[in-house]
Structures are given as structure tokens and as C-alpha cells.
Amino acid sequence: MPSRTTISPPGEGDPMKHAVVTGGAKGIGLGVVRELTAGGWTCSILDADPAGRIVADELGGAFVRVDVTQPEDLQRAFAEVAGRFGSLLGLVNSAGINRTGPSSELAAADWQRVIDIDLSGTFYACQAAYPHLAPGAAIVNLASVFAMRALPGRVAYAAAKHGVVGITRVLAVEWADRPIRVNAVAPSWTDTPLIRDQVAAGTLDLAVLEHVPFRRLASV
Secondary structure, eight states, X not given: OOSSOOOOOOOTTSOOOEEEEETTTSHHHHHHHHHHHHTTOEEEEEESSTHHHHHHHHHXXXXXXXXXXXXXXXXXXXXXXXXXXXXXXXXXXXXXXXXXXXXXXXXXXXXXXXXXXXXXXXXXXXXHHGGGEEEEEEEEEEOOGGGTXXXXXXXXXXXXXXXXXXXXXXXXXXXXXXXXXXXXXXOOSBSSHHHHHHHHHTXXXXXXXXXXXXXXOBOO
């Protein structure tokens, strides 16, 4: 998995800097949307959370409410935003959830929901974006530190994020000829609604930050 994962702005005379961010309504995805917009990009937010519309209205991008577990819905959404803003130079797959609990007791529905959104949703979004990606475009998939290390009670999330790394490796090889760059980043504990909910529910003990050099959550 290559390091130094970024989406670099095109030069003068290149197409509009248009990126799609799945899960861009909140958390890391929202931070990505704000950062890209500040850098002159136009962002299309694809998210099941209607709060994405408020973000798009504020920042001047587009919002399509979509369930990333539904490939045909994603295909329509990508066609819609590409029709409005042109080909994509960037795709950031940030949509994700977590379900925690002892592996011996984790409900099948919880396992499947995490796999459907975090793993399958990432792949479906890459597939749906492919016809609309301009030469030289970049895809950044959000994996996780849990793709490299184990923490009890997060078997579905770890499996999904391991899978995201696998998807990223294969697509980076398959799509290099276009050329399209495909990379992944693996955030550690980050101050997002997902983490705050886990702390509030008692499923995450912030004592884990003892293993983080700065002894704090990452900020978006």
C-alpha cells in the first residue's frame, strides 16, 4: 500500500477539479470535503445522511443521497454528478460504520452491515466511478489502523478494512494503465461522531491513546 497518499490539483488548462466524497456529510469525509474545497476543488457528496445537503449548500458543491450498498444507485449518482461537473479527478471513499462486541456474540446482521457499507460500498463506489474518471485521476480509500493491528470487539470492522486494503492493491495494479492512481490511508483514532458514539456507549476506552505518540485523538 503506497504511502504519501494525496490528490494533487491539476495544472492550468486541465478540467474542473471535481471530486466525489462518499460519507462526506460528517467525520473524516466532511474534513476531506472542506479541505478539497479550500484548495479549489468542487466536491460532490454521496451520503445516506441528509446533512450532506447542508454541507454542499454551504461549500458550493453537490449532494446526492445514496446508499453505498446499492450498486445501481451509486451508478446513477456518479452519472448525475459527472453530468453536472464533468469527469472526476478524485474519489475519496470515506463512508463507513462500526459495530462492536465480542466476536463469539456478534450478530450476523451487525457483521453483514459493516461488511456491506465499509467493504462492499468502497468497491461499488470505485466501480461506479470508473467510467467517469479522467486520465490521471486519483482514488483514496479509507482503510484503518485496524487493518494492521488487532483490538478486541472489532472483528467486522477489522475484516472490512483488511478488505479495503486488498481492493486498493488490486485496483492500483489493474487501473494503472489509464492512468488512475489508487491508494489507501489508515487513520488511527480520530475525533469523529463514530468515535464519540463509541466512547459514550462504553465500547471504546480512551486509555488506548497511551499507544498513540501524541496521547490524543487525531483531529479532522
